[in-house]
Amino acid sequence: xGPFFTASDEWSFVLALVIGIAFGYVLESAGFSTSRxxxxxxxxxxxxxxxxxxxxxxTAALGLFYFDYLGxxxxxxxxxxxxYIGATLVGGAIMGLGFVIGGFCPxxxxxxxxxxxxxxxxxxxxxxxGALFFDLFYPLYSEFYESGNMGDSKINEVLGLSKxxxxxxxxxxxxxxxxxxxKIQQKVAQxxxxx
Amino acid sequence: xxxxxxxKKRYVFVSLTFLLLSVTIFLLPxxxxxxxxxxxxxxxxxxxxxxxxxxDDLAWILMNKKPGYLIIDVRIKEDFENYTLAGAVNxxxxxxxxxxxxxNFLNEDILSNENIKKVFISNGGIYSSQIRLLLRRLNYKNIxxxxxxxxKWFQTIIKPVKPEPNSPSSELELYNRRLAASIFFGGTKTExxxxxxxxxxxxxxxxxxxxxxxxxxxxxx
Numbered sequence: 001x002g003p004f005f006t007a008s009d010e011w012s013f014v015l016a017l018v019i020g021i022a023f024g025y026v027l028e029s030a031g032f033s034t035s036r037x038x039x040x041x042x043x044x045x046x047x048x049x050x051x052x053x054x055x056x057x058x059t060a061a062l063g064l065f066y067f068d069y070l071g072x073x074x075x076x077x078x079x080x081x082x083x084y085i086g087a088t089l090v091g092g093a094i095m096g097l098g099f100v101i102g103g104f105c106p107x108x109x110x111x112x113x114x115x116x117x118x119x120x121x122x123x124x125x126x127x128x129x130g131a132l133f134f135d136l137f138y139p140l141y142s143e144f145y146e147s148g149n150m151g152d153s154k155i156n157e158v159l160g161l162s163k164x165x166x167x168x169x170x171x172x173x174x175x176x177x178x179x180x181x182x183k184i185q186q187k188v189a190q191x192x193x194x195x
Numbered sequence: 196x197x198x199x200x201x202x203k204k205r206y207v208f209v210s211l212t213f214l215l216l217s218v219t220i221f222l223l224p225x226x227x228x229x230x231x232x233x234x235x236x237x238x239x240x241x242x243x244x245x246x247x248x249x250x251d252d253l254a255w256i257l258m259n260k261k262p263g264y265l266i267i268d269v270r271i272k273e274d275f276e277n278y279t280l281a282g283a284v285n286x287x288x289x290x291x292x293x294x295x296x297x298x299n300f301l302n303e304d305i306l307s308n309e310n311i312k313k314v315f316i317s318n319g320g321i322y323s324s325q326i327r328l329l330l331r332r333l334n335y336k337n338i339x340x341x342x343x344x345x346x347k348w349f350q351t352i353i354k355p356v357k358p359e360p361n362s363p364s365s366e367l368e369l370y371n372r373r374l375a376a377s378i379f380f381g382g383t384k385t386e387x388x389x390x391x392x393x394x395x396x397x398x399x400x401x402x403x404x405x406x407x408x409x410x411x412x413x414x415x416x
Contacts, residue, residue, distance in 0.1 A: 055209070058213050062213070062216050062217065065220060066216075066220075068226075069220075069223060069226050164217075164220045164221055167217050167220070168214075168217045168218065168220075168221075171213045171214060171217050172214075174213070175210045175213070175214070178206060178210065182203075182206070
């Protein structure tokens with residue numbers, strides 16, 4: 001089974017559209033189209049985003065594992081992005097800052113703009129300008145951008161763990177994160193109630 | 196408060212489900228090896244006409260010293276030492292898929308080198324074809340078999356049969372080419388010792404000119 005469509009298949013665009021609509025619908029239903037949700041992770045009053053993304057990662061990991069086991073998906077045929085350690089760290093920090101300041105991630109901004117939120121539209125304009133500037137001045141930091149390439153290395157391989165064991169640790173870690181964030185959320189809620 | 200408790204219950208349920216699913220992975224029986232070819236695929240591959248290299252083609256490759264080919268003789272060592280093709284290496288049938296203590300194939304370097312075409316030869320074509328099928332199942336690439344094995348090599352290249360005078364010109368041309376190849380290969384190795392028969396240790400030193408390999412005691416058909 002699979003792949004249903006290859007990347008060069010024209011049907012992949014149709015599939016992308018269908019998946020995109022479903023994704024947008026779920027984002028909006030989960031309340032991600034409000035900038036408060038994303039900023040809430042930073043201020044500690046709402047950890048929905050963290051929970052949702054952790055849950056999504058675990059679901060996808062477990063799903064992939066079982067699909068691979070049943071022969072529905074060939075794990076070895078999957079594409080993995082190249083990992084550039086320096087660029088990832090800096091890029092991650094910039095993106096995180098953007099999340100806190102803007103209150104959106106690129107995906108949720110599109111979702112919020114679709115339901116008519118002005119701040120999201122401004123955010124998208126900002127993202128576009130940022131991307132243009134990045135492209136314009138690319139030669140300045142191209143060397144750094146391409147440095148520290150670790151190939152398509154996977155975290156379990158770097159740590160010397162088996163896929164299965166890492167997944168178990170990851171799930172345990174996620175559950176701890178769920179618990180801790182819930183406690184933080186409760187504490188912050190109590191504090192704000194006082195005033 | 197009621198809301199908070201329900202909220203917690205939901206989280207406990209999801210967490211336990213995740214944990215259960217991840218622990219179950221450890222209890223599953225070993226996964227079916229997806230790196231091996233499936234039966235249907237293998238069947239198509241087994242009858243693929245391009246699996247063969249004819250003796251004429253191989254003779255041309257050897258005469259012109261074409262790079263990118265490795266001839267692997269899968270007969271037993273004695274047979275190999277008695278006669279083989281120029282540049283051939285000997286990996287007896289049983290040793291082709293032999294593994295070391297770590298479970299890796301001993302001949303992995305040769306087998307997984309996709310830049311060279313591996314041409315397996317045996318007396319007939321059975322053993323070499325079997326090896327090819329086993330290797331193709333394990334997804335090794337560029338695996339070929341000498342059509343008809345060394346038996347056909349002798350019949351066509353070493354001792355080509357002269358066609359009738361009224362045969363089509365293509366056949367006569369082929370004969371001439373084979374004759375040239377015969378001189379070429381005969382020149383390098385005119386004497387071929389025959390493997391002693393199972394009972395004949397005394398005949399080990401007997402040397403027969405270009406005898407047919409049928410008498411060989413080793414693998415083949």
